[in-house]
Every structure is written in C-alpha cells, then in structure tokens.
Amino acid sequence: MQPEPLTLTDLSRIDFAKQGGLVPQVAQDARTGEVLMLGYTNAEAVERSLQTGELWFWSRSRNALWKKGETSGNTLRVLSLHSDCDADALLALVEPNGPACHTGSRSCFKAPPVLPELADRIEARAQASDEGSSYTARLLSDRNLRLKKLGEEAVELAVACADGNAERVAEEAADLVYHLLVACRSAGVSVESVLQVLRDRQDETATSTPR
Numbered sequence: 001m002q003p004e005p006l007t008l009t010d011l012s013r014i015d016f017a018k019q020g021g022l023v024p025q026v027a028q029d030a031r032t033g034e035v036l037m038l039g040y041t042n043a044e045a046v047e048r049s050l051q052t053g054e055l056w057f058w059s060r061s062r063n064a065l066w067k068k069g070e071t072s073g074n075t076l077r078v079l080s081l082h083s084d085c086d087a088d089a090l091l092a093l094v095e096p097n098g099p100a101c102h103t104g105s106r107s108c109f110k111a112p113p114v115l116p117e118l119a120d121r122i123e124a125r126a127q128a129s130d131e132g133s134s135y136t137a138r139l140l141s142d143r144n145l146r147l148k149k150l151g152e153e154a155v156e157l158a159v160a161c162a163d164g165n166a167e168r169v170a171e172e173a174a175d176l177v178y179h180l181l182v183a184c185r186s187a188g189v190s191v192e193s194v195l196q197v198l199r200d201r202q203d204e205t206a207t208s209t210p211r
Contacts, residue, residue: 005080006090008050015088016043022058023088027068027100030079030093031192031199032116036100037068037108041090049078055092074098119181119191126185139182146186150179 006014016023025041028034039057041049045065048056055068055076069075076094083090101108112120125136139146153176160168181191 005082006046006050008047010083011043011046013087014043014046014083014090015086018088022060023090025055025057025090025092027055027076027092027094029192030095031196032113033195034107034112034116035109036076036094036096036106039068046081046090049081049092053078055094068100069097072098072102074100076100115177115181115191115195118178119185122181122185136182139179140186143186146179146183150176150183153179 014023021042022040023042024038025046026038027036029036040060041056042058045056045058048065048067052067055078057066057068058064059066067075075097076092077097079093079095081090081092096106099106106112122136122140125134126140128134128137139149153172157169157172157176160172184191184194
C-alpha cells in the first residue's frame with residue numbers, strides 16, 4: 001500500500017526553507033518503478049502539479065517555473081506526490097508521455113529495474129534482422145516452440161516447489177519469468193501493462209473490506 005499522497009493542504013508541511021525555498025523532486029514511473037529524472041521544485045510548482053495533474057519544476061538556471069514537456073510534449077502525468085520522512089524531498093509517481101530525458105532516452109539515469117531491462121533486451125532481439133540470431137529470436141519466430149517452453153518452465157517450477165529446493169525454485173522462477181515476457185511480447189503485451197495490472201490489484205486489495 002502506497003503512503004498517503006500529498007494534497008494542497010499538506011504543502012505547509014514541506015520544509016522548503018531548508019534549501020532556500022526549493023526541494024529536490026524525483027520523478028518515478030508509477031508502473032515500472034524506474035527513476036526517470038531529478039529536478040527541483042518550490043511551493044508554487046508543487047501547487048501547479050497538484051492542480052493540473054502534470055509535473056512542474058523550478059528551473060535554477062532560468063530562475064523560473066517550468067512544466068516538464070512544455071516544449072517537447074514529453075509531459076509527466078502526476079498520479080501522486082509523496083514527501084520523504086524529513087519532508088524535504090518529494091517523489092512524484094508519474095505516467096510518462098514519451099522519453100523523460102532531453103537526450104531522447106526513457107530515463108536520465110538509464111538504470112531500469114530488472115523486469116523493464118529484461119523486456120528491453122527481448123525487444124532488442126525482436127528487432128534484430130536475423131530471426132535465428134539468438135534463442136529469444138527463435139522463440140519469437142516459432143509459436144509452437146514458444147508455448148512449449150512456457151509450459152515446460154511452469155512445470156519445472158512446480159516440481160522444484162514440490163521438492164522444496166529453494167535454489168532450484170529461484171532458478172526455475174527466473175526461467176519462467178523470461179519465457180513469460182517473451183510470450184507477452186509476442187502477444188503485443190508490454191511489461192508496463194503487466195505491472196500496471198499488478199499495481200491495480202494491489203490497490204484494490206488495500207482498499208477492499210476484509211471478509
């Protein structure tokens with residue numbers, strides 16, 4: 001369950017005075033958990049973020065407010081804002097509309113979590129010109145092989161769980177996740193979509209009444 005997000009009435013709790021009216025603000029992809037960028041923000045920018053639903057910052061070089069994507073169109077839709085335990089830094093959970101970095105990269109840090117990075121590698125293999133150039137490419141080009149391996153890995157994981165072999169369980173689970181992502185990619189389903197379903201279900205569980 002996510003901590004309670006900030007609202008307009010919470011602005012007075014943020015310690016903007018500690019750093020001369022500014023606090024660092026991290027933008028994180030709400031679906032994948034990938035850190036997209038870091039900037040600075042002030043009370044007015046935070047207020048605009050909450051009011052407009054798009055992420056705003058304070059530009060120290062221009063000494064002015066700026067909305068992420070105001071010229072490129074690569075905006076960040078704000079799902080929620082959260083302060084840290086000292087109330088002197090903010091985390092923005094966002095949905096990116098295009099790459100977050102001015103270089104055209106998805107993230108300024110290029111350090112994706114494991115699942116998005118694995119999905120990126122699978123996508124790279126899918127885009128390779130030679131279909132037989134890798135095991136991933138062979139799976140993507142051969143429906144029967146792809147589904148056969150998906151079933152085999154699921155059975156191998158079940159057997160490892162039945163045997164109580166923790167090391168094998170971890171290995172077989174990793175194999176299944178890989179083949180699962182390959183199958184998803186072949187079906188046109190992104191890892192972001194899968195993670196979003198998991199997030200939605202987590203939120204539903206957190207807000208449902210226990211029976």
